[in-house]
Amino acid sequence: MSDAFFGLPPEVIFCKRCVISNQRPSSTVEFKHAKGEKKLTIGFDNDGVCDACHYQETKADSINWEDREAALVELCDRYRRSDGNYDVIIPGSGGKDSAFTSHIMKYKYGMNPLTVTWAPHKYTAIGWKNFENWIHEGGLDNMLLTPNGRLHRYLTQQAFVNLLHPFQPFIVGQRIIGPSLAAKFGVELVMYGENQAEYGNNVDDNYIPTMDTKFFSISDPLDIVLGGKKIREIIDETDFTLTDFAPYIPPSAEYLKSKDVEVHYLGYYLKWDPQECYYYATEHTGFQSNTERTEGTYSKYSSIDDRIDMFHYYTTLVKFGIGRATYDAAQEIRNNKITREEGSQLVKKFDEEFPKKYFKEFLEYISLTEEQFHETVDKFRSPHLWEKDGDEWNLKSTVWHDQKRLD
Numbered sequence: 001m002s003d004a005f006f007g008l009p010p011e012v013i014f015c016k017r018c019v020i021s022n023q024r025p026s027s028t029v030e031f032k033h034a035k036g037e038k039k040l041t042i043g044f045d046n047d048g049v050c051d052a053c054h055y056q057e058t059k060a061d062s063i064n065w066e067d068r069e070a071a072l073v074e075l076c077d078r079y080r081r082s083d084g085n086y087d088v089i090i091p092g093s094g095g096k097d098s099a100f101t102s103h104i105m106k107y108k109y110g111m112n113p114l115t116v117t118w119a120p121h122k123y124t125a126i127g128w129k130n131f132e133n134w135i136h137e138g139g140l141d142n143m144l145l146t147p148n149g150r151l152h153r154y155l156t157q158q159a160f161v162n163l164l165h166p167f168q169p170f171i172v173g174q175r176i177i178g179p180s181l182a183a184k185f186g187v188e189l190v191m192y193g194e195n196q197a198e199y200g201n202n203v204d205d206n207y208i209p210t211m212d213t214k215f216f217s218i219s220d221p222l223d224i225v226l227g228g229k230k231i232r233e234i235i236d237e238t239d240f241t242l243t244d245f246a247p248y249i250p251p252s253a254e255y256l257k258s259k260d261v262e263v264h265y266l267g268y269y270l271k272w273d274p275q276e277c278y279y280y281a282t283e284h285t286g287f288q289s290n291t292e293r294t295e296g297t298y299s300k301y302s303s304i305d306d307r308i309d310m311f312h313y314y315t316t317l318v319k320f321g322i323g324r325a326t327y328d329a330a331q332e333i334r335n336n337k338i339t340r341e342e343g344s345q346l347v348k349k350f351d352e353e354f355p356k357k358y359f360k361e362f363l364e365y366i367s368l369t370e371e372q373f374h375e376t377v378d379k380f381r382s383p384h385l386w387e388k389d390g391d392e393w394n395l396k397s398t399v400w401h402d403q404k405r406l407d
């Protein structure tokens, strides 16, 4: 058996129910991407079914959603303010999920939210339009935080070269913007939409309503790792200074506690269905899907606001054999929108598609040549996932072969 990089399970197993494999990392933020380093991947039960599918079952059968909604109403009653101040911070981009979360919190549950946005690397036209509609048509307040573009480009480049994870700095920013601005504005409640755990992160997180603030336990900001390097090292090697990193430095867990800030997920309280969020956002905040499908998948309405988003999924394909169509199909199978058979055909058709449309722009953004791009990518192809046939790289295990075996 060939060596598996990043401590991935050496044998690829596909979930019997959806199309996800056991190579799926359990967290996109904490994953270190270093060869041989221990990390967590999605759990599989003895029945060959993944944790995310099992959670979906729990969601359908054994959670009392009326009780959960009652708990949400209680939570809102506890935090609602009548002094004109904001009472909840809602992070998001104006995509379908944050549009749903913010609109329903304001107009159904009577809260006064401030939505906060960590800017995409490069807005798409449709993304910017949806962002505007969210505020103009949806009737919500927003603060757009755009980090120092020169630093963010540098971090994205480092994250690509060192980790093949160009979205890592963005994900970090998105994760800390809520608690960070809540503490600054004296708002005690932060509401994120869905807990990504639902898609195979630590599954236990699905059973608690709040975000683990371990992430925020950093004693020295110089030790924060961004793009695979400590801030300390970056400052040594470049002309950036610590002040440039302000938006990437999370408030400490202790500070959040002293300010009574709590971070919750709406997906804990309301039965989450991405397609329903889409319908809701269309109706209430003027959300529009794209006119064409996103490269690497068949869908038109999720994560469409960033021109380099497809490179995030291209790198997950390279590192884990899991591209965007796999993520989309797995989610839709779990929500009973498509069958596993249909899902595996969609994966076959779209998962390995190279994102051509914004390739040049992406290369410019991260200041790499095409050769440097491919050289980097190929360094991260684990031999247990990929084999080379002439000039072409092929996945050794695919879900459509697995599906044939089951048929």
Ligand SMILES: [Zn+2]
Pocket (backbone or CB within 6 Å): 015, 016, 017, 018, 019, 020, 049, 050, 051, 052, 053, 054
């Ligand atoms: Zn599954």
